[in-house]
Amino acid sequence: MSNPRRTLGLLGVLALTISACSSGGSASSAPASAAPSAAPSAAASAPASAAAEPVTIDWWHIATGDPGKADFAAIAKAYEAAHPNVKIKITVTENEAFKTKLSATPADAYPDLFQSWGGGTMAAQADAGLLQDITAAVAPWKDTVNAGAMSIYQYKGVQYGIPWDMGMIGFWYNKDLFTKAGITSPPKTWDEYLAALPKLKAAGVAPLAIAGKDKWPSMHLWSYLLLRNGGGDALSQMIQTGDWNTDACTKAGQAVLALNALDPYQKGYASADYNSEAASVGNGKAAMELMGQWAPSVQKDQSIGKKGLGDKLGWFAFPTVTGGAGAATDGIGGGNGIAVSKNAPPEAIDFLQFFMSKENQNKLNTDGVGLSTTVGTETTVTDPNLQQVLAGRGAATFMQLYLDQATSGPLAAAFNDATVALFLGKSTPEKACQALTDAAKK
Amino acid sequence: MFRSQGRESSSGPRLPGKWLTISLFLAPALVVYLVFVIIPIIQAAHFSLYKWNGLGPLEDFIGLANYQVALASEVFWQAVGNNVLVIVLSLLLQIPFSLGLAILLNRRFPGRAIFRLLFFVPYVLSEAITGIVFSLLLQPDALVDSGLKGIGLEGLIQDWLGNTDIVMLTLFVIISWKYFGFHMILLLAGLQGIPREIEEAALIDGAGRRQAFRYVTLPLIGPTLRVSVFLSVIGALQLFDLVWVMTGGGPLTATTTMAVNMFKSGFEEQQMGYGSALAVLLFLCALVVALLYQRFVLRRDIDGAVTAYNG
Numbered sequence: 001m002s003n004p005r006r007t008l009g010l011l012g013v014l015a016l017t018i019s020a021c022s023s024g025g026s027a028s029s030a031p032a033s034a035a036p037s038a039a040p041s042a043a044a045s046a047p048a049s050a051a052a053e054p055v056t057i058d059w060w061h062i063a064t065g066d067p068g069k070a071d072f073a074a075i076a077k078a079y080e081a082a083h084p085n086v087k088i089k090i091t092v093t094e095n096e097a098f099k100t101k102l103s104a105t106p107a108d109a110y111p112d113l114f115q116s117w118g119g120g121t122m123a124a125q126a127d128a129g130l131l132q133d134i135t136a137a138v139a140p141w142k143d144t145v146n147a148g149a150m151s152i153y154q155y156k157g158v159q160y161g162i163p164w165d166m167g168m169i170g171f172w173y174n175k176d177l178f179t180k181a182g183i184t185s186p187p188k189t190w191d192e193y194l195a196a197l198p199k200l201k202a203a204g205v206a207p208l209a210i211a212g213k214d215k216w217p218s219m220h221l222w223s224y225l226l227l228r229n230g231g232g233d234a235l236s237q238m239i240q241t242g243d244w245n246t247d248a249c250t251k252a253g254q255a256v257l258a259l260n261a262l263d264p265y266q267k268g269y270a271s272a273d274y275n276s277e278a279a280s281v282g283n284g285k286a287a288m289e290l291m292g293q294w295a296p297s298v299q300k301d302q303s304i305g306k307k308g309l310g311d312k313l314g315w316f317a318f319p320t321v322t323g324g325a326g327a328a329t330d331g332i333g334g335g336n337g338i339a340v341s342k343n344a345p346p347e348a349i350d351f352l353q354f355f356m357s358k359e360n361q362n363k364l365n366t367d368g369v370g371l372s373t374t375v376g377t378e379t380t381v382t383d384p385n386l387q388q389v390l391a392g393r394g395a396a397t398f399m400q401l402y403l404d405q406a407t408s409g410p411l412a413a414a415f416n417d418a419t420v421a422l423f424l425g426k427s428t429p430e431k432a433c434q435a436l437t438d439a440a441k442k
Numbered sequence: 443m444f445r446s447q448g449r450e451s452s453s454g455p456r457l458p459g460k461w462l463t464i465s466l467f468l469a470p471a472l473v474v475y476l477v478f479v480i481i482p483i484i485q486a487a488h489f490s491l492y493k494w495n496g497l498g499p500l501e502d503f504i505g506l507a508n509y510q511v512a513l514a515s516e517v518f519w520q521a522v523g524n525n526v527l528v529i530v531l532s533l534l535l536q537i538p539f540s541l542g543l544a545i546l547l548n549r550r551f552p553g554r555a556i557f558r559l560l561f562f563v564p565y566v567l568s569e570a571i572t573g574i575v576f577s578l579l580l581q582p583d584a585l586v587d588s589g590l591k592g593i594g595l596e597g598l599i600q601d602w603l604g605n606t607d608i609v610m611l612t613l614f615v616i617i618s619w620k621y622f623g624f625h626m627i628l629l630l631a632g633l634q635g636i637p638r639e640i641e642e643a644a645l646i647d648g649a650g651r652r653q654a655f656r657y658v659t660l661p662l663i664g665p666t667l668r669v670s671v672f673l674s675v676i677g678a679l680q681l682f683d684l685v686w687v688m689t690g691g692g693p694l695t696a697t698t699t700m701a702v703n704m705f706k707s708g709f710e711e712q713q714m715g716y717g718s719a720l721a722v723l724l725f726l727c728a729l730v731v732a733l734l735y736q737r738f739v740l741r742r743d744i745d746g747a748v749t750a751y752n753g
Contacts, residue, residue, distance in 0.1 A: 100709055103496050124712070128498030212604065212693050267582035270604030270693045276581070409495055413711040421694055426606070442713070 052085045057348045058111035060091045061338075062098045065301075067367040075360050079351050086347050112348045116161045116339035118152035119401045120408030125339070131160040132340045137349045138162065145356060146373040148393075152401050153337050161339035162352050164361065165370025167293030168317075168333035168392045168399070169220050172385070175314045177205050177287040186316035188328075190228070190255070193319045197264045200287045206266035209286035211277040212424055213270075215416035216404055221290050222419040223332055223403050224318040226252035231325030232398030239406060242440030244433045248325075253429020255321070256422045270424055278302045282309060290318070292333070293371050293389050315385040317392055330398040334405055336370060414439030483725060489718035496714035508719035517695050518720070521703040522727075528614055528678040528699075536618045537670060540625035545655075547626070548633045558630070562623040569620070573687030576616050577603070603689055606696040613685060613697055620684070621677065625670045632666025633659070665743040672735055679728050700724045 059076070063069045069092060076088040091111065093101055098115060105111075110130055116122050125131050135158055142150060142159070146166060153161040173186065178196075181203035187193040200207035210218040227235055230248025238244050266272065266286045278295070280286040282303030289295065300308030320328045338355070340348060354360070361372035365380040371390055372380075381390055393399070404412045418435040421427035427435075490509070493502040512518050547558055564572070579585045580602040587599050602612045636659060644654040660667075682701035685691060691698035691706060698706070704724060708717025736744075 103709060103712065107498075124495055124497055128495075130497060213690055215692075268601060268604055270601060270606075271609070271689060272604075409712040413706070417694070420692075424606075424693055426694055 054085050054087070055345050055347045056087045056089055057113060057345065057351060058089050058091070059338075060093060060098065060102070060111040060114040062093060062095050062115045062336075063369065064092055064094050068364075068369040071364055071367055071369055075355055075363075076351075078360075079354050082354075083347070083350075086351070088351065108343075110341040110343070112341055112344035113338050113352070114341065116153070116337050117334060117402075117405045118161060118163065118337055119334075119405040120412060121405065122153065122160055122339055123155040124408045126155050126158070126160050130342055132342050132344055133158050133160070134162075134340050134349055135159040137346070138352070141353050141356070144375055146375060148396070148399055149335070149337075149373040152334065153339070161337045162356060163335060163337035163373045164356060164364070165293075165335035165337070166333060166373045166393060167335055167371045167389050168331040168396065169224070169290060169292050169402075170315050170317050170389065170392060171288050171290050172281065172295045172299070173288035173314050173316065174205075174281065174284060174286075174309055174312055176312045177203060177284065178314075181205075181287070186314070187319050190225075190319045190321045194258065194262065197259075197262045201262075201264070205284070206280065206286040207262075207264040207288065209266045209272075209277045209280045209289045210269050210423060211272045211274045212420055213272060214274045214277075215420040216402075217274060217277060217290065218423045219404060219416050219419045220332060220402065222252055222256055222422065223400070223415075224290070225255045225321065227330055227332060227398075227400060228318065228321040228326040229255070229324040231327075232330050232400065234325065235400060239403075242411075242437065244436035244440070245430075246433065249433040249436070250429045251324075253422055253427075253432050256419075257425075257429070260423065260425055265423075274298075275302050282307075284309070284312075293335070293386060296383070296385065297368060313385060315388045327397050329392075329395050330400075331392055331396045332400045332402060333393060333396075334402045335373070410439045410442040411436065483722075486718040486721045486725075489715055490722050492715045493713075494715040495712045496708070497712075502715075504715075508716045509723070511716065512719055512723060517698060517703055518700075518723075520695055521698045521700045524610060524697065524699050525679055525681065527610060528617065528681060529675050531614050532618070532674045532678055533671060536622055537625060537667070537674060539618070540622045540670070541629050541667070543622070543626045544629035544633055545659075547630060558627070561626055564620045564622075565624040565627075567620065569683035570687050572616065572620050573684045577688050580612065604693055606693050609689060609693065609696050613688065616688075617678075617681070617684060621674070625674065628670050628673075629663060629666055632663035635666075636662045668739055668743060672732075672740065675731060675735070676728060679724070679731065700727070 061072055063072055073090060076090060080086055080088055102110075102114065107128070107130055122131070138159055145162065149163040149166040150159070152166075153159060153163055171186070177200065178186070181196070181199040183196050183199055187196050197207040210221070212218070226248050229251040230238075230246065234246065234248050238246060238249065266277070266280045268276075272280075275298070277286075277289055278291075278298040279302035281289045281295075282299035291298075296308060296313060299313070300306055303309075317328060317331075320326070338352060340352070356374050358374055358377055361374040361377045362380040364370055365372045365377055366382070368383070368386075371386060371393070372378075378390055378394075381387055400406065403415045407415070414436050418427065418432040418439075422429070422432050489500070491503060491505060492500045493504050493508075494500055543561060547554060547561075567575075582601070586602065590596060590599050600608055603609055640662070641654055641658055644658045645651075649657065680701055681699045682705065685697050685699055685702050686705070689697045691702040700720065701724060704717050704720040707713050707720055711717075
């Protein structure tokens with residue numbers, strides 16, 4: 001150490017190591033750091049968007065698998081070709097990771113366009129001043145998009161995003177197993193539904209698959225029971241006032257306990273995640289699941305040999321509850337959309353219009369990426385089950401966005417936590433309703 | 443301590459350039475430590491005083507209310523209980539088991555190196571991979587269940603990850619599986635540092651094997667054992683990855699640890715302020731445990747090292 005030259009040499013090595021480490025660090029976080037760095041340049045060029053001023057649009061989406069990923073890239077490329085000054089920078093992140101990543105992104109680094117489910121989380125983003133009022137910008141073409149779906153991306157009368165996929169939750173069932181159990185037509189009432197479960201059990205399958213670890217699949221079941229018992233107005237009322245100590249809420253809980261008494265769930269349901277729920281249906285071990293429009297593709301993906309149920313798969317709407325205020329055509333649904341951040345350039349909204357064009361949306365429909373919300377694309381949905389979902393969406397007399405999306409924060413989490421406790425037999429209807437009321441106050 | 447400091451200060455003025463060297467070498471580590479440890483801790487403490495959903499500006503100052511809510515919440519104490527359970531079980535089962543294996547593997551027998559390697563392999567896996575592998579093995583009717591069936595122990599089959607009464611024990615077994623090899627290697631290194639003559643001398647003096655272990659071997663691997671216990675306790679306090687991957691803290695809150703509770707509150711419930719308060723509480727727990735342990739248990743080891751250095 002006493003040799004100064006050696007000390008210097010060591011320092012040099014140290015400096016090299018540090019620079020190597022730091023460059024390695026920034027490389028690994030490239031998607032995160034590169035994206036924000038592009039945003040200011042896009043924002044800077046926005047005011048002076050005259051002619052050929054180069055513009056970069058940052059777009060974060062969650063279609064990690066094909067065909068969605070490839071389709072989105074192709075649409076972006078087509079737009080770039082038509083607008084040589086625009087560059088669209090896509091960052092793809094997995095669903096859960098996306099939520100964490102976005103919540104860790106500082107306000108000035110938000111991507112111009114990003115995945116959104118509308119509802120409560122979007123409202124919280126709007127309240128924080130992260131989103132752009134695009135009401136006027138989309139006014140010329142807003143009627144080309146399904147109005148009900150558009151309303152999910154409005155908050156206090158202001159449009160903040162555009163939906164490109166919208167469906168309705170219903171029961172996806174295995175026709176062969178139903179036939180084997182001697183059930184000739186899907187149940188229309190909740191009593192018929194409960195009567196069908198022992199028959200399926202007797203046929204040697206688990207009647208209903210849920211996911212105790214991921215919680216939300218059974219939360220949707222409870223939500224539907226609440227909607228059928230109380231009706232759409234009562235449900236909207238509960239969301240608005242935050243008072244869940246209601247007759248409909250208690251009745252929904254009681255219905256869950258009655259369902260539990262039949263022990264209809266698949267083995268290991270308490271710790272199952274959604275993928276394993278889908279696998280048990282896709283492999284024919286469970287007869288049905290209550291799920292959104294993506295169910296067939298996930299069943300296929302998770303089943304042995306990636307075959308899924310194919311023609312054996314059927315769909316029916318949630319049964320009606322005798323004496324309940326809800327109609328058979330009231331639905332719970334939702335889907336995917338794109339939100340526009342505060343600093344997004346006008347080109348980003350122009351791109352959204354292009355994205356929502358019939359041509360692009362028909363492609364997404366035929367590839368099964370989503371159920372398009374663009375008016376006039378319904379005919380390109382060819383799968384008979386998805387056609388039924390579309391028909392349900394079209395005929396809906398009331399459409400409630402998924403409760404954990406319609407709300408945000410503690411209440412959204414409480415929907416999942418309080419209801420899964422009911423399904424696992426560790427709570428009472430009254431306790432669940434009280435937990436929701438408490439969470440709404442937080 | 444005194445003597446060593448005295449020696450340094452006497453040699454200090456001789457080389458003014460020495461301080462330059464020291465600060466140059468220290469600066470990078472110090473900067474990294476500041477940016478990634480000290481500043482985030484201060485930030486978390488700051489956030490914890492606000493009701494904040496992670497979006498928008500910090501405006502809603504609520505003092506220590508987040509801490510009050512945390513200390514009054516059932517989930518918080520359940521999480522603390524789960525952490526304590528893992529600590530206690532680790533000390534009672536995992537460390538003694540590792541010590542036993544280390545003693546066995548310290549003897550000469552054919553294939554010793556292979557066993558050492560095999561037992562160490564689980565530690566090399568990441569917690570996420572361990573979690574996924576065991577999730578698959580513990581599925582109903584999967585390898586664990588069919589294995590038990592195969593040897594006629596069907597009666598022992600449980601809903602390993604779904605039964606709220608036993609899921610914490612299931613996780614403990616997996617944690618032990620992953621970390622016993624690490625403690626075994628540590629203790630093995632400690633055992634190999636004991637000169638064989640000392641044990642031989644004890645045996646020649648008429649001590650039984652048990653006595654030799656109790657009065658010679660155990661005190662001599664004391665320093666290693668104390669470090670092993672320390673790492674085990676701190677690891678158990680921070681338990682997160684494996685739990686998050688396997689159960690997400692569930693079913694319900696059965697396997698929620700302090701770190702899981704923090705993550706869920708912060709990111710899932712979007713209560714960043716409350717989550718930060720939980721983070722601060724976890725930090726304080728770990729800090730207090732670490733300081734007390736250093737002060738009262740590791741002290742003689744550290745003192746011993748310094749004395750030996752001077753001597």
